Amino acid sequence: MFYAFVSKAAQLIPAPIVRKCRLYKLAGLFLNKAEEELIFNEVFVRKLKRNEHKVLEYWKKYRYLDEIQLRCNITEDSKVLDVGCGISTVLPYVKGERFGIDPLADEFWNIYEYPKDISIGKGFGENIPFPDKYFDVVFCSNALDHVEAPENTVAEIHRVLKAEGHFVLTVELFEAKIKRDPAHPYAFTKNDVCSLLEGRFQIIFEAESPWIGLRGYLDGSRKAHNKELIMLSQKV
Numbered sequence: 736m737f738y739a740f741v742s743k744a745a746q747l748i749p750a751p752i753v754r755k756c757r758l759y760k761l762a763g764l765f766l767n768k769a770e771e772e773l774i775f776n777e778v779f780v781r782k783l784k785r786n787e788h789k790v791l792e793y794w795k796k797y798r799y800l801d802e803i804q805l806r807c808n809i810t811e812d813s814k815v816l817d818v819g820c821g822i823s824t825v826l827p828y829v830k831g832e833r834f835g836i837d838p839l840a841d842e843f844w845n846i847y848e849y850p851k852d853i854s855i856g857k858g859f860g861e862n863i864p865f866p867d868k869y870f871d872v873v874f875c876s877n878a879l880d881h882v883e884a885p886e887n888t889v890a891e892i893h894r895v896l897k898a899e900g901h902f903v904l905t906v907e908l909f910e911a912k913i914k915r916d917p918a919h920p921y922a923f924t925k926n927d928v929c930s931l932l933e934g935r936f937q938i939i940f941e942a943e944s945p946w947i948g949l950r951g952y953l954d955g956s957r958k959a960h961n962k963e964l965i966m967l968s969q970k971v
């Protein structure tokens with residue numbers, strides 16, 4: 736009942752207002768993590784249907800997709816995984832044999848039809864359901880601060896990557912640790928991110944963009960208080 740009410744309200748309130756008034760924090764008092772993630776994505780699907788091209792636009796403009804693809808040399812033969820792929824996955828815009836995992840994949844299939852040539856299934860970053868050294872490239876965009884155990888997730892991404900495979904991470908940055916909401920158990924500083932990668936990955940490209948978020952971008956928002964870190968690293 737409360738879920739249905741919040742879901743309806745979330746459809747109506749523009750993303751900048753949701754963020755400014757910290758409505759996710761408020762909703763988080765009543766919803767669990769999965770419910771919060773699902774509501775976000777139900778809203779997202781509605782907006783996406785009218786603006787699908789804007790996802791690629793966002794990836795190119797704010798997440799440096801062209802630069803990343805060049806450096807990773809993704810080809811039709813590459814195996815590519817997106818961890819915490821959600822609905823706004825980058826996979827339709829890259830070449831190769833493509834896989835996405837998300838704990839809510841089954842629920843997402845009920846509200847969104849992913850492209851047929853991409854395999855999307857249920858899975859957690861902390862326990863990636865693929866063998867060692869399987870992928871050439873692993874994306875994890877706007878998802879590392881959603882997982883329960885980021886260290887295990889980074890270790891798993893390292894495990895499933897081939898030698899010298901590439902890890903594409905995008906994550907919202909904070910100046911200091913803060914308590915967020917059930918969907919976001921973590922608030923990372925840049926140092927936190929570097930510590931998570933240390934010893935496993937060598938950074939080869941990084942950039943910072945205004946943290947708009949895809950839903951915010953579809954809503955027309957272009958300004959942001961925080962930054963999004965875009966980091967491309969290579970397995971060592």
Ligand SMILES: C[S@@+](CC[C@H](N)C(=O)[O-])C[C@H]1O[C@@H](n2cnc3c(N)ncnc32)[C@H](O)[C@@H]1O
Pocket residue numbers: 772818819820821822823824825836837838839858859860861875876877878881882883884949
């Ligand atoms: C904001 S969405 C990101 C979607 C997409 N990757 C993007 O770039 O916009 C965060 C996703 O992380 C997923 N998630 C939450 N916990 C996770 C976990 N333990 N392992 C993998 N993904 C998780 C959520 O279900 C949600 O779909």
